Amino acid sequence: QAKSEGKRQYRFFSPEMNGRARARLMLESNVRKAVSEKELRLYYQPQIYLDSGRLRGFEALMRWQQPQAGLIQPSLFIPILEETGLIHAIGPWLHESAAHQFRQWRSQHHETFVMSLNVSALQFGSAKLIDELQRVLELTGIDEPWLEIEVTESALIDNVEFAQQQLQQLRDLGVRIAIDDFGTGYSSLAYLRELPIDTVKIDRSFTASMFESNKDAVIVQTIVELGRRLQMEVVAEGVETEAQLQWLRELGCDIAQGYWFSRPQPPEEFPFPYGPFRLPASTATE
Ligand code: C2E
Ligand code: MG
Numbered sequence: 001q002a003k004s005e006g007k008r009q010y011r012f013f014s015p016e017m018n019g020r021a022r023a024r025l026m027l028e029s030n031v032r033k034a035v036s037e038k039e040l041r042l043y044y045q046p047q048i049y050l051d052s053g054r055l056r057g058f059e060a061l062m063r064w065q066q067p068q069a070g071l072i073q074p075s076l077f078i079p080i081l082e083e084t085g086l087i088h089a090i091g092p093w094l095h096e097s098a099a100h101q102f103r104q105w106r107s108q109h110h111e112t113f114v115m116s117l118n119v120s121a122l123q124f125g126s127a128k129l130i131d132e133l134q135r136v137l138e139l140t141g142i143d144e145p146w147l148e149i150e151v152t153e154s155a156l157i158d159n160v161e162f163a164q165q166q167l168q169q170l171r172d173l174g175v176r177i178a179i180d181d182f183g184t185g186y187s188s189l190a191y192l193r194e195l196p197i198d199t200v201k202i203d204r205s206f207t208a209s210m211f212e213s214n215k216d217a218v219i220v221q222t223i224v225e226l227g228r229r230l231q232m233e234v235v236a237e238g239v240e241t242e243a244q245l246q247w248l249r250e251l252g253c254d255i256a257q258g259y260w261f262s263r264p265q266p267p268e269e270f271p272f273p274y275g276p277f278r279l280p281a282s283t284a285t286e
């Protein structure tokens with residue numbers, strides 16, 4: 001008893017405790033309040049077709065606007081939402097919020113585009129996901145395949161049979177399926193054959209180092225080729241420079257997303273209708 005008291009004190013007052021650990025304690029104690037007081041919100045980042053510069057869609061990315069600490073990134077608080085189970089409470093609300101945003105933007109944009117939602121392994125494993133997304137689709141009442149979910153390889157390979165059923169039900173609802181952070185999980189290429197996948201997102205670690213590492217360049221090129229041959233769309237994540245953009249276009253990558261186009265921003269920052277982007281001239285005549 002005394003010993004565990006002592007430990008707890010050490011945990012709170014250790015001068016060696018780093019900023020991250022302190023932040024975590026603050027987050028843990030405030031996360032419930034964040035949910036109840038609606039401090040969580042969605043930012044959006046555009047995805048652009050590399051042939052036309054037109055808008056392909058937006059990825060919705062969660063942010064926590066904490067009154068004292070400011071804007072907190074999801075890598076810090078999503079694990080806590082998951083450990084506490086609060087992710088199941090916040091998920092439906094966020095999905096609804098993205099759906100409302102899509103509906104509003106769609107009414108201002110002359111052609112359809114996609115809204116991508118991240119679904120963690122825990123959320124993907126939930127039996128309620130299908131009902132929840134169906135509700136969101138009905139709520140919006142837009143009869144186009146506009147909703148996409150992003151899942152990671154690890155969420156799928158935990159239980160391939162379950163994943164197969166879950167994805168097929170989503171497909172039947174008209175939801176598109178993207179594999180996020182492709183190439184970083186313990187991937188088995190067999191799941192690309194067995195699962196109904198529309199889109200592959202090349203992890204941004206490959207995009208970031210493709211000019212420094214010949215291996216990364218080959219991996220990017222191979223994923224683009226694989227996507228083309230399997231008739232899946234390929235999105236390159238983390239495009240920050242014009243050189244990256246140019247090279248991805250030359251490879252025939254379909255879509256890009258990254259700071260070069262826009263950082264994730266609150267919805268009011270986007271002018272609508274959005275795009276088309278003027279892409280660098282030298283490859284415009286392809
Ligand atoms: P992700 O889905 O792979 O999202 C892409 C991440 O890359 C985002 O980080 C985005 O801000 C960042 N990014 C985009 N373009 C660039 C770029 O050009 N350069 C660099 N350096 N970074 C770029 P973010 O917003 O911090 O999100 C991190 C992760 O948190 C996401 O990775 C996703 O796995 C998770 N996440 C975010 N929102 C949600 C959500 O609503 N639900 C769930 N379950 N997970 C979420
Ligand atoms: Mg994502």
Ligand code: MG
Nearest residue numbers: 180181201237
């Ligand atoms: Mg990703």
Ligand code: MG
Nearest residue numbers: 180181203204
């Ligand atoms: Mg990522």
